């Protein structure tokens with residue numbers, strides 16, 4: 284029977300020639316990930332298993348990115364618990380503040396994730412690594428504990444929907460708009476339990492940053508994972524990240540998809556997800572009546588170099604609207620440094636934005652930019668649920684860095700074509 | 704195994720940010736998490752909930768983050784079972800892994816009102832609305848998951864596997 288790309292990776296990791304949708308398998312893991320919110324629970328559960336040591340010191344990644352630099356005493360205690368555990372178990376991939384970044388930007392950059400890998404992370408956006416042709420999915424802390432102990436995890440092999448991308452995006456439209464458009468089509472549970480498999484000639488027109496952003500938000504459609512085929516751009520990215528060894532898988536030509544969506548990217552326009560669901564999408568050009576108190580450019584979705592390049596292009600020589608707060612948060616130290624060298628951070632500060640150290644920060648309403656009752660934010664993040672960025676009566680509008688930058692200048696939701 | 708309790712009823716897409724807001728995630732203490740359970744969707748939930756009560760919801764319950772704090776908070780608040788038309792996949796996994804009973808049932812949400820008394824038989828998947836005298840059938844668990852639940856969740860499963868290796 285033909286298999287999808289996800290099914291081929293899972294079959295190999297389970298030591299099987301063939302798997303099919305619905306089958307329960309036990310697969311070998313290439314990496315197990317946790318952050319400062321989920322790892323403390325996982326560590327507690329890991330100790331209960333009596334395993335003693337982790338299955339492989341080089342295959343566990345502990346990334347304290349959510350509440351760091353520590354926002355309060357309790358957060359500091361959680362990070363300390365992780366640090367102590369990492370030290371005791373000799374875990375190689377523990378990242379202290381100074382080298383830490385938002386996990387889903389950091390691990391690809393470090394070459395820790397690659398094609399054919401099977402990765403679980405106690406963070407729902409672990410699906411990001413599908414951009415590099417990995418099978419990766421979010422799990423809970425107990426799954427992470429079991430993964431650290433055994434080096435395996437149980438999975439139900441998913442069926443798949445295929446998303447065929449054609450054409451080229453118009454100016455100021457990017458991967459974020461594509462994925463918001465898709466989630467608008469499918470709904471937040473439209474792809475529940477399934478893989479989102481991308482195909483089509485249009486993929487070549489998407490940057491790796493676009494693909495990482497799109498795979499990142501697969502979970503926002505309810506999907507188990509989102510996965511892209513491998514091409515020369517992927518290989519160049521891996522080379523740059525120092526990842527030498529990996530296995531490329533491709534879907535069988537006659538693989539079965541429960542549903543196929545074809546998307547002509549040349550028809551897409553800047554898109555915004557209104558509160559309180561990522562599927563509640565409208566065009567930015569039709570949303571100009573929404574005034575905004577805060578703009579956030581960052582996160583594991585859009586905190587990468589190309590996001591800051593394009594935002595700086597729109598904001599350079601202009602000023603952030605009076606009374607609006609604009610926060611710029613590079614996702615990793617490497618991105619921060621490069622943005623510094625290219626003069627992007629200077630342009631943001633000159634425009635009146637504030638630049639933060641890498642952190643998840645406001646994305647999950649943690650710290651560094653919490654909203655008060657009744658306030659509205661446009662954010663390049665991935666979730667706009669009730670209370671996500673602060674007060675339960677605040678609002679988050681999800682958008683691309685292009686829209687976020689344009690909005691920062693005007694003070695209301697703005698299609699970048701209006702200002703640039 | 705059976706349970707019986709008063710129903711708290713919610714609609715589609717109850718996400719993990721309202722089940723337990725991130726501002727409380729600087730702790731892993733179940734009792735502290737339970738004290739803020741459902742706070743942003745139902746401010747009086749914590750005051751009203753009693754041991755054994757039941758949550759009934761519509762589609763995609765538990766969507767959003769992978770935080771296990773969500774099922775932990777619900778369980779520690781005293782909820783004995785969550786019945787929904789469907790669950791987000793990570794929440795589903797987490798609930799099974801920590802031993803919070805969850806049942807998928809397409810009709811229960813329409814046939815049960817907030818405040819109704821409901822009893823659940825986990826062996827048969829039969830849900831009875833005691834207040835209205837109606838019954839609903841939930842989907843049974845696949846055998847592997849039944850085994851996991853019967854064994855007490857994922858940690859005992861790992862212990863058994865590690866023991867078998869030695």
Ligand code: SF4
Nearest residue numbers: 385582583643646647
């Ligand atoms: S940036 Fe936001 S979505 Fe990404 S890992 Fe951090 S909290 Fe989660």
